Amino acid sequence: MSVARPVIAEIAIGVHLVNPELVVEVHDLRVEFGGSRLRGHEPVVAVDGVSFSIAAGEIVGLVGESGSGKSTTAMAVARLIPLSSGTVKLGGRDISNLTQKQMRQARSDIQLIFQDPHGALDPRQSVASSLREVRRVHTDRTNWITDAELMASVGLSSDILPRLPHEISGGQAQRVCIAQSLILRPRVLIADEPTSALDVSVQAHVLELLSRLRDEYGIAVLLISHDLSVVRAVCDRVHVMQLGVVVESGETESVLGTPQHSYTKQLVRSLPGARGSDARNSFPSVGFS
Amino acid sequence: MIRSLLPRLAGAVVTLLLAVTIAFLLARASGDPVRQMLGDMASQGQIEAVRADLGLDRPLVVQYFDYLGNIVRGDLGTSLRYHTSNWDLIASRLAASFQLAAAAIIIGVVAGVTLGTLAAMFEGKRVDRVAVSLALLGQSVPPFWLGIMLIVVVAVGLRWLPAGQAGSWSHLILPAITLSTLPMARIARMTRSSITEVLEEPYVASARARGFGTRRVMARHVARNAAIPVITLVGLQTGVLLSGAVTVEFVFAWPGLGTLTTQAVAFRDFTLIQALVVFGAVTFVLVNLVVDIVNSVVDPRIRGTL
Numbered sequence: 001m002s003v004a005r006p007v008i009a010e011i012a013i014g015v016h017l018v019n020p021e022l023v024v025e026v027h028d029l030r031v032e033f034g035g036s037r038l039r040g041h042e043p044v045v046a047v048d049g050v051s052f053s054i055a056a057g058e059i060v061g062l063v064g065e066s067g068s069g070k071s072t073t074a075m076a077v078a079r080l081i082p083l084s085s086g087t088v089k090l091g092g093r094d095i096s097n098l099t100q101k102q103m104r105q106a107r108s109d110i111q112l113i114f115q116d117p118h119g120a121l122d123p124r125q126s127v128a129s130s131l132r133e134v135r136r137v138h139t140d141r142t143n144w145i146t147d148a149e150l151m152a153s154v155g156l157s158s159d160i161l162p163r164l165p166h167e168i169s170g171g172q173a174q175r176v177c178i179a180q181s182l183i184l185r186p187r188v189l190i191a192d193e194p195t196s197a198l199d200v201s202v203q204a205h206v207l208e209l210l211s212r213l214r215d216e217y218g219i220a221v222l223l224i225s226h227d228l229s230v231v232r233a234v235c236d237r238v239h240v241m242q243l244g245v246v247v248e249s250g251e252t253e254s255v256l257g258t259p260q261h262s263y264t265k266q267l268v269r270s271l272p273g274a275r276g277s278d279a280r281n282s283f284p285s286v287g288f289s
Numbered sequence: 290m291i292r293s294l295l296p297r298l299a300g301a302v303v304t305l306l307l308a309v310t311i312a313f314l315l316a317r318a319s320g321d322p323v324r325q326m327l328g329d330m331a332s333q334g335q336i337e338a339v340r341a342d343l344g345l346d347r348p349l350v351v352q353y354f355d356y357l358g359n360i361v362r363g364d365l366g367t368s369l370r371y372h373t374s375n376w377d378l379i380a381s382r383l384a385a386s387f388q389l390a391a392a393a394i395i396i397g398v399v400a401g402v403t404l405g406t407l408a409a410m411f412e413g414k415r416v417d418r419v420a421v422s423l424a425l426l427g428q429s430v431p432p433f434w435l436g437i438m439l440i441v442v443v444a445v446g447l448r449w450l451p452a453g454q455a456g457s458w459s460h461l462i463l464p465a466i467t468l469s470t471l472p473m474a475r476i477a478r479m480t481r482s483s484i485t486e487v488l489e490e491p492y493v494a495s496a497r498a499r500g501f502g503t504r505r506v507m508a509r510h511v512a513r514n515a516a517i518p519v520i521t522l523v524g525l526q527t528g529v530l531l532s533g534a535v536t537v538e539f540v541f542a543w544p545g546l547g548t549l550t551t552q553a554v555a556f557r558d559f560t561l562i563q564a565l566v567v568f569g570a571v572t573f574v575l576v577n578l579v580v581d582i583v584n585s586v587v588d589p590r591i592r593g594t595l
């Protein structure tokens with residue numbers, strides 16, 4: 001990494017820089033799995049009436065313990081799994097009823113980053129070839145940047161381009177995934193645990209990249225994590241989920257600093273690096289290179 | 290590539306040596322071939338004479354190394370029954386067997402891959418259940434029974450196709466279908482499980498999230514990653530079919546290696562049996578080498594290891 005800027009300081013400014021335009025508006029989202037009236041199965045309600053919004057240039061966190069419905073929310077907002085009810089608006093446009101074909105077009109606006117960066121890359125495709133494929137599918141959206149510029153903007157050298165996924169590190173793979181999204185100039189980036197599969201030393205750099213892209217391109221970011229120190233480090237606002245429901249939301253500092261809901265209190269107590277200034281110290285390399 | 294091919298070649302040689310040795314031992318373990326060739330009426334003197342003539346009176350070890358030496362020189366011996374070179378006998382049946390095997394494997398691959406892909410894409414739905422049942426059926430119906438049923442219904446009853454022997458293309462259809470059912474079923478199941486597994490991979494969700502259509506995702510990402518185990522299986526099945534489809538050739542009186550094998554066993558033509566086993570083993574090993582090479586072309590990750 002060339003310049004490692006203090007993430008925390010940036011966020012303090014970021015909050016005030018945000019464009020008030022709402023990029024994502026999720027209203028009363030509900031997702032059920034595996035119900036079958038014929039066979040008398042009760043459906044699992046994974047997400048039960050979740051509402052939130054994200055403004056351009058804002059990073060919103062979604063936290064909660066395993067199974068609370070964070071990933072399901074992400075997949076449903078991106079329309080990768082069917083919504084049972086509720087609406088999702090992207091830049092004011094309701095995408096919840098788009099056909100698969102219409103949705104494919106809209107996908108360049110809403111991109112996802114997954115937890116396991118190596119898993120998210122086709123093992124048989126070189127970095128360059130995967131970028132070429134995105135360019136081929138979205139010709140008009142992708143010609144604003146060359147591969148070399150793209151690599152530079154996610155902090156990678158162009159030497160990476162001819163490599164296959166197994167020939168790059170986890171941190172590099174996650175940057176490649178981010179590059180594959182960035183090439184589309186999305187308005188929203190949903191990052192589902194983007195750092196939890198990475199080495200601690202690399203985590204901070206990837207978070208720093210996300211907040212830099214937010215600053216440079218005004219991308220709205222939904223950052224899913226169970227690590228409260230990650231959320232504290234980069235999120236402007238945070239939503240706390242429990243059993244498919246958002247139980248508490250607000251500015252990151254106030255939600256994690258003075259939690260109101262008993263579940264949030266418990267989360268803040270139980271999860272490492274959550275409290276106060278400890279959180280900042282738990283990120284070894286942010287801003288101190 | 291040549292250097293990393295060496296261990297594989299060494300493995301192939303060991304496999305061949307084992308097969309050849311087993312063929313040698315089996316031909317001698319199943320009773321005295323000379324006594325069975327000449328029948329009960331032969332005198333002890335006659336038997337001794339023939340044994341000496343064939344070199345069977347020598348110690349087993351000497352016979353074995355003599356046999357190995359001949360194989361290495363490419364000499365597969367002379368048939369006890371037909372009194373011609375075993376190699377010529379095999380060569381005369383090769384075309385028929387190859388034609389049948391090729392037709393069966395093409396049917397098996399096309400039908401099996403289609404069925405398996407549909408099943409995986411509609412996992413748990415009705416299409417999947419139908420496909421899985423068909424595959425199960427194909428794997429459990431004995432080929433001789435299916436062959437006889439096809440002859441009875443399609444050839445004798447409906448008179449649509451000839452019942453047996455080689456000739457025009459129409460002669461090929463029934464035996465090829467019969468021979469294809471088992472590989473088809475295996476390929477369908479392998480395709481299904483392989484694709485189902487790949488569909489769960491995050492890179493498939495990731496490709497969809499980039500706005501790639503189903504056809505692109507299936508053809509460019511799922512198919513290529515699911516192909517390796519299927520290609521390997523197709524190779525194995527091809528090897529099995531090429532070295533002679535004994536039952537199916539017998540039922541349809543198909544003049545291939547399978548029928549030759551049946552005859553060789555019936556007449557206790559042990560030199561011919563040995564020759565057929567050696568030929569089958571060589572075919573099998575060669576097909577496997579081809580599979581390794583094809584897989585390395587399909588999967589760049591393996592390229593380094595070959």
Ligand SMILES: Nc1ncnc2c1ncn2[C@@H]1O[C@H](COP(=O)(O)OP(=O)(O)OP(=O)(O)O)[C@@H](O)[C@H]1O
Binds near residue numbers: 066069072226
């Ligand atoms: N495909 C599915 N079929 C049935 N149930 C599912 C499916 N996916 C998720 N669920 C259920 O939905 C609930 C929410 O799961 P989800 O993966 O969204 O949780 P999460 O908050 O992302 O958890 P984690 O922190 O472990 O990633 C869980 O109870 C889970 O078992």
Ligand SMILES: [Mg+2]
Binds near residue numbers: 070071072192
């Ligand atoms: Mg999750």
